[in-house]
Amino acid sequence: MSAIGELSTMTRRKGPMTKEEKKANGRDNKAAYIFLLPWLVGLVVITVGPMLMSLYLSFTDYNLLQPPEWVGLDNFVRMFGDARLHNSLRVTFTYVLVGVPLQLAVALLIALVLDKGLRGLPFYRSIFYLPSLLGGSVAVAILWKQIFGTTGLVNQVLAMIGIEGPGWISDPNTALGSIILLHVWTFGSPMIIFLAGLRQIPNMYYEAAKVDGATTIQQFWRITLPMLSPIIFFNLVLQIIGSFQSFTQAFIVSGGNGGPSDSTMFFTLYLYQKGFGQFDMGYASAMAWFLLVIIGVFTAINFIASKYWVFYDD
Amino acid sequence: MPVFPKGEAVAPAGASGRDTSEPKAKQPKRRLRASALIAATAAAVLALTACGGGAEQKSADGKVELRFSWWGGDKRAQLTQEAIAAFEAENPNIKIKAEYGDWSGYWDKLATQVAANDAPDIIQMDEKYITEYSTRGALLDLSKYDVDTSKLDEAALNAGKGEKGLTGIAAGINAATILANPAVFQAAGVALPDDKTWTWEDFERIAAEVTAKSPKGTYGAAAYGTDEASLGVWLRQNGKSLYTQDGKLGFEPSDIKGYWEFLKQMSENKAVPTASEIVEAEAAPLDQSGLATGKNGMAFWWSNQLPALEKAAGGELQILRFPSKTGKAEDAGLWYKASQFWSASSRTKHPEETAKFIDFLTNNVKAGEILLADRGVYPNSEVRDAIAPKLAKADVKVVDFIGAIKEELGEAPAAPPKGAGAIQEIIKRYTSEVMFNRLSAEEAGKKAVDEMKSAIS
Numbered sequence A: 001m002s003a004i005g006e007l008s009t010m011t012r013r014k015g016p017m018t019k020e021e022k023k024a025n026g027r028d029n030k031a032a033y034i035f036l037l038p039w040l041v042g043l044v045v046i047t048v049g050p051m052l053m054s055l056y057l058s059f060t061d062y063n064l065l066q067p068p069e070w071v072g073l074d075n076f077v078r079m080f081g082d083a084r085l086h087n088s089l090r091v092t093f094t095y096v097l098v099g100v101p102l103q104l105a106v107a108l109l110i111a112l113v114l115d116k117g118l119r120g121l122p123f124y125r126s127i128f129y130l131p132s133l134l135g136g137s138v139a140v141a142i143l144w145k146q147i148f149g150t151t152g153l154v155n156q157v158l159a160m161i162g163i164e165g166p167g168w169i170s171d172p173n174t175a176l177g178s179i180i181l182l183h184v185w186t187f188g189s190p191m192i193i194f195l196a197g198l199r200q201i202p203n204m205y206y207e208a209a210k211v212d213g214a215t216t217i218q219q220f221w222r223i224t225l226p227m228l229s230p231i232i233f234f235n236l237v238l239q240i241i242g243s244f245q246s247f248t249q250a251f252i253v254s255g256g257n258g259g260p261s262d263s264t265m266f267f268t269l270y271l272y273q274k275g276f277g278q279f280d281m282g283y284a285s286a287m288a289w290f291l292l293v294i295i296g297v298f299t300a301i302n303f304i305a306s307k308y309w310v311f312y313d314d
Numbered sequence B: 001m002p003v004f005p006k007g008e009a010v011a012p013a014g015a016s017g018r019d020t021s022e023p024k025a026k027q028p029k030r031r032l033r034a035s036a037l038i039a040a041t042a043a044a045v046l047a048l049t050a051c052g053g054g055a056e057q058k059s060a061d062g063k064v065e066l067r068f069s070w071w072g073g074d075k076r077a078q079l080t081q082e083a084i085a086a087f088e089a090e091n092p093n094i095k096i097k098a099e100y101g102d103w104s105g106y107w108d109k110l111a112t113q114v115a116a117n118d119a120p121d122i123i124q125m126d127e128k129y130i131t132e133y134s135t136r137g138a139l140l141d142l143s144k145y146d147v148d149t150s151k152l153d154e155a156a157l158n159a160g161k162g163e164k165g166l167t168g169i170a171a172g173i174n175a176a177t178i179l180a181n182p183a184v185f186q187a188a189g190v191a192l193p194d195d196k197t198w199t200w201e202d203f204e205r206i207a208a209e210v211t212a213k214s215p216k217g218t219y220g221a222a223a224y225g226t227d228e229a230s231l232g233v234w235l236r237q238n239g240k241s242l243y244t245q246d247g248k249l250g251f252e253p254s255d256i257k258g259y260w261e262f263l264k265q266m267s268e269n270k271a272v273p274t275a276s277e278i279v280e281a282e283a284a285p286l287d288q289s290g291l292a293t294g295k296n297g298m299a300f301w302w303s304n305q306l307p308a309l310e311k312a313a314g315g316e317l318q319i320l321r322f323p324s325k326t327g328k329a330e331d332a333g334l335w336y337k338a339s340q341f342w343s344a345s346s347r348t349k350h351p352e353e354t355a356k357f358i359d360f361l362t363n364n365v366k367a368g369e370i371l372l373a374d375r376g377v378y379p380n381s382e383v384r385d386a387i388a389p390k391l392a393k394a395d396v397k398v399v400d401f402i403g404a405i406k407e408e409l410g411e412a413p414a415a416p417p418k419g420a421g422a423i424q425e426i427i428k429r430y431t432s433e434v435m436f437n438r439l440s441a442e443e444a445g446k447k448a449v450d451e452m453k454s455a456i457s
Helices: A002-011 A019-057 A074-080 A083-114 A121-135 A138-147 A153-160 A175-185 A188-200 A203-211 A216-244 A248-253 A267-277 A281-309 B029-051 B074-090 B103-115 B127-135 B154-159 B182-188 B200-212 B228-237 B253-268 B275-283 B303-313 B351-363 B365-371 B381-390 B393-404 B420-435 B441-456
Strands: B064-071 B094-101 B122-125 B176-180 B219-221 B296-302 B318-320 B341-344
Touching (some): A019 A281, A083 A121, A083 A175, A083 A188, A083 A267, A121 A138, A121 A188, A138 A153, A138 A175, A138 A248, A175 A248, A188 A216, A216 A281, A248 A267, A267 A281, A267 B103, A267 B420, B064 B074, B064 B103, B074 B094, B074 B303, B074 B351, B074 B365, B094 B103, B094 B351, B122 B127, B122 B351, B176 B228, B176 B303, B182 B200, B182 B296, B200 B219, B200 B253, B200 B296, B228 B253, B228 B296, B228 B420, B253 B420, B253 B441, B275 B420, B296 B303, B303 B393, B318 B393, B351 B365, B351 B381, B365 B381, B420 B441
Parallel strands (some): B064 B094, B064 B122
Antiparallel strands (some): B122 B341, B176 B296, B176 B318
């Protein structure tokens, strides 16, 4: 993006540094490191350390109570035969492949509406952003349970027009859909990013298009979408990575068991159950690294595909 | 639910002043590096010690501090805190720190704490997990310490014995029961059943009748199939058991098939709720359960839960024996279960003091007068007699019921083996599969048994 581009040109120096400058630079760096220290310590102690530990544990049989035992690739081999794991992959992929595009489409739509220079824009922006702040929280997941319960709000409204709705989150056919809806509802953060992106598109393109007689729809397809494609790409990458790791909603809505009938058993939820419920932390660690690989592959595909549809206006 | 709160990685306030850009530090380079190193080491050491907390529990004034964790609701928390206070008054050198929460989060937390070498000294244990923890050496053999077990009922004492010694002392005695809400029966104009002669057919018929004569959304009975107690009863009535003495599964797919077929039939006849409603009911806490809210005429609960449920329901409830196949109470196949155990961490720094506290909870009349029947009927017969006059009406009902079924009990069931903690979840899941018509009872039986076998192997 252009902002990053500007940053890189700012830091890129013309000519070589003098000795004095180098010295000052070094001093600055050290000061910077000291001020970064709390973060660095946190990174090493609570992120990198546990990650390395989990990599080690993924090659062991570890039941939390006794020391881990080296079993080589056993855990990874076991994953091939684990039907519940395969089901959890199916659930997670459905969630990501349906939820993310839907959420981005809604986010873009709302951003387009808000971009039209509405009166009281900051107010609406905040309102629409609110679900994003709340959406990942336990409270909203509980609320969701109430709204989509057998006697919840949705079914009460349906009853008024004579339809007897199912127990949306307690029926294995609709439970995952309800959680995807919860995900779509938290469209706020991609929306804010889209809004910022829309502001960056120079108005002259639209003016020129208007002069040429382009309709609003043509303007959207020919100007807005291509100009916005880097932003869409950015949102897509972030949301896919985030969605693969979704946990809270499924955990709360299903009461922690991924039910009914494993229909909301996300990969992360299964991992959690294996590790903490069934004392199989070695296997859970192996699953975590498998998830990392999946996310890595998806992100790589995303980046490769981006060459064909993302348009940079440098 | 982030495992590590993000806030921890944030720099402390004040480090982000505007001085950062000014090269204020005029000391020579080397000093700077040294101080950076020291700071880094200090921070790392601090962080490490924070992880290994609980290693040193003796405070400056020579007092011993013990940590005690249990699951349970508000009422239990209040009673237990009072018992702790009574113990501390007798033992001014020991301080007990309470850690309590809901059943659902309890086991995840305990597993993590034990893994992190940070287990509480005194642990409220369940029979489903005691073998899991004790065979892996996480629990203390209490027979090696000064805990008097001479007054305990034999069955209750044996329940806490395993290959690693006496790793748990029963905190109370329980039985699987059906609790009935007379108000629901009365509103429907249906008489309460005679639990000494009823059969499963009676159960279904009566429940369906209550449903038919009640407002929409009210059912004669809650569904079983969400825990192993009802399956245990079912299997025992059919001459099988959940587990065998040598720690294997005690039944075949065909045995569990009938259990689900009957449940499904009852749901179709509206004796019990629909599949969706069953799933929703599973998640409700005790005070919002169908029985407490008057949505169920009957439901499956442990006997010690009656007082709490009566409080939530705001009216009297009645304890019923399970129906049998033959209509004879002695064929109902009930048994005494240790409601909970007092266990101690094998890594406690103060085993004597820990044992002392467990002894207090088990044998001291003062503790009994405070705890009463909240964790089931007191297994210590002396304490049980001493506190009898103090019991509330609801508690008396529980104690009387436990006494009344004594002659009808079946053989004591085998202790749940290692891995039994996973069984309930498997039963629940396949109950859903059957109820939502995703699997036939027969297929579900096969799959469930396979899964259970691998869980406890």
